[in-house]
Amino acid sequence: MNDTEIMEVLYRLESKIDEGLAQIIERIDAIERRRHPSPKTKEELVQTVRDFYKYRCPCCELTQILNDRGTPKEVAQYDHWISKSRNKADQMWIVCRKCNSRLEVDSEFKNRSANRFKSFQERREQNAKPLLD
Numbered sequence: 756m757n758d759t760e761i762m763e764v765l766y767r768l769e770s771k772i773d774e775g776l777a778q779i780i781e782r783i784d785a786i787e788r789r790r791h792p793s794p795k796t797k798e799e800l801v802q803t804v805r806d807f808y809k810y811r812c813p814c815c816e817l818t819q820i821l822n823d824r825g826t827p828k829e830v831a832q833y834d835h836w837i838s839k840s841r842n843k844a845d846q847m848w849i850v851c852r853k854c855n856s857r858l859e860v861d862s863e864f865k866n867r868s869a870n871r872f873k874s875f876q877e878r879r880e881q882n883a884k885p886l887l888d
């Protein structure tokens with residue numbers, strides 16, 4: 756086999772692996788049960804947006820996701836950061852619809868947003884902690 760032939764074989768192998776992986780992920784998604792956040796978890800996530808993000812999406816920091824009373828608008832969505840079955844407060848955040856759908860399909864965007872998710876969680880934890888005497 757010459758170099759070109761070897762490259763072709765490698766390329767075919769690679770696309771086979773990608774295809775297989777996509778099927779596995781699809782199966783896992785079908786098996787996993789979506790767990791919605793509890794009312795307490797939702798409130799904790801909303802509170803963090805109220806206190807630290809001026810009612811805006813913590814992912815893009817542009818779209819207003821809470822109304823004037825500080826409750827979620829239509830455009831707000833709870834995003835399962837880890838997987839749809841993980842619904843604890845440290846595994847989720849509340850973002851705008853646009854960010855939520857992008858996080859689902861765009862792994863590059865998700866990687867870039869990881870630091871924002873992390874600092875959202877640090878702020879939430881800081882908020883959830885009782886005040887010291």
Ligand SMILES: [Zn+2]
Nearest residue numbers: 812815851854
């Ligand atoms: Zn957003």
